[in-house]
Amino acid sequence: MDLRPDESLVAFREEVRRAIAEDLPADMEARQRAFGGIQSEIGDTLAWTRIMARRGWTVPQWPVEHGGLGWSPMQLFVFQEEQDAAYAPTMSWAGSHMVGPVIYTFGSDEQKARFLPAIRNGEYIWAQGFSEPGNGSDLANLRTQAVLDGDKYIVNGQKIWTSTAYASEWGFFLVRTDPTVKPQRGISFLLIDMKSPGITVRQIPMINDDCELCEVFLDNVEVPAENLVGEPGAGWTYAKFLLDHERTTSSFIFFNKREVQRAKDIAVAEGLARDPVIQARIARLEAEVTALEWSVLRTLAGEDYRYDDTAVASVLKVTGSRLQHAITELQTDLLGAKATRLFAVEADRRDPAPLWPEHVPGRVGAALGQRAATIFGGTLQVQKNIIAKLAFGL
Ligand SMILES: Cc1cc2nc3c(=O)[nH]c(=O)nc-3n(C[C@H](O)[C@H](O)[C@H](O)COP(=O)(O)OP(=O)(O)OC[C@H]3O[C@@H](n4cnc5c(N)ncnc54)[C@H](O)[C@@H]3O)c2cc1C
Secondary structure, three states, X not given: OOOXXXXXXXXXXXXXXXXXXXXXXXXXXXXXXXXXXXXXXXXXXXXXXXXXXXXXXXXXXXXXHHXXXXXXXXXXXXXXXXXXXXXXXXXXXXXXXXXXXXXXXXXXXXXXHHHHHHHHOOOOOEEEEOOEOOEOOOHHHOOOEEEEEOOEEEEEEEEEOOOOHHHOOEEEXXXXXXXXOOHHHHEEEEEEEOOOOOEEEEEOOOOOOOOOOEEEEEEEEEEEHHHEOOOOOOHHHHHHHHHHHHHHOOOOHHHHHHHXXXXXXXXXXXXXXXXXXXHHHHHHHHHHHHHHHHHHHHHHHOOOOOOOOOOHHHHHHHHHHHHHHHHHHHHHHHHHHHHHOOOOHHHHHHOOOOOOOOOOOOHHHHHHHHHHHHOOOOOHHHHHHHHHHHHHOO
């Protein structure tokens, strides 16, 4: 297989690089560079999404009939790589990569007309209300109930680890609409206005001093029945479709590439670039990142590329998340005693602490934050189970 990019892709990369350089405000770039995690400040996420919306580049991978540009997976790859390399903020992900494809694939015409343009234009943030206390990996047994009452559902229950729920205008929730059937068959996919009476959101303080994760309590929340996506009881199928999209992009190859380079820069700044032990660690990580990149490219180039029923996405996630741990850990090791200073994430983003050398703030926060990479989107152990089953038939 020839994996060299074709000419059109080279020209495309140039176009994208130029456009990002033109559009990216310097203060946004500085905040993203200083923090350097996989997520951005919500204000920057929304602002950057709206800037990109002017070019139609918020959902370029969507089919044209739903407002996208029909970009190929390779074009999307190049675009995302250029954004990360330029330290552009991450765009609003839950809308463009998660609920959007579910709505245009399974939703009603009214839902498509109402939500797809808003996602494309970056009007607001979405929350993903799947996990519950005790039901994260074991989603099939989720307990949040939605009972149909005339033309509305009455929803009661609790969600947890809901990213950015405190700032989200809408949420897509998995709820139990039929407790009498096999667990997977009784789950439905409901779009809920986060300002609805009966919803309480509580932020959870995190180890890296961030607090983007939330608990969401639903107490007799009334949701119009028209907000149900697709068929009642088919929510499990839609959730699998959505999570498979999420996992395929979870190698975080662009983050890993950029952060290996940053580790090299830190080694130079700390006078450790000639240390053979450090050189060996960097070389090994760089080789692994390159291997991961080629695996992603091979997957994207393969004619049988698809989101379902393969262990490939899980393999990419296992490797990509392990590398996130290793690379950010190396960065903090390189800082030595300076790594004992935890800078507040928000402070890092606003003001890269001028009293410290610029390569120091943000590194410990990123290393602690990236621990989560082997948990979100399906834990390491669950991914390994999937690989065992699908790849080895165990
Ligand atoms: C940063 C972050 C952001 C997140 N954002 C969201 C969000 O926006 N929306 C949302 O719904 N959820 C979100 N989550 C939740 C995430 O999806 C869950 O944490 C994850 O699915 C694991 O579920 P759990 O926490 O209940 O752990 P558990 O499922 O209780 O797992 C605990 C431990 O047991 C292991 N384990 C569980 N089952 C098995 C098994 N069958 N075989 C082997 N080992 C097993 C796990 O690997 C883990 O080590 C987020 C999590 C994090 C960390």
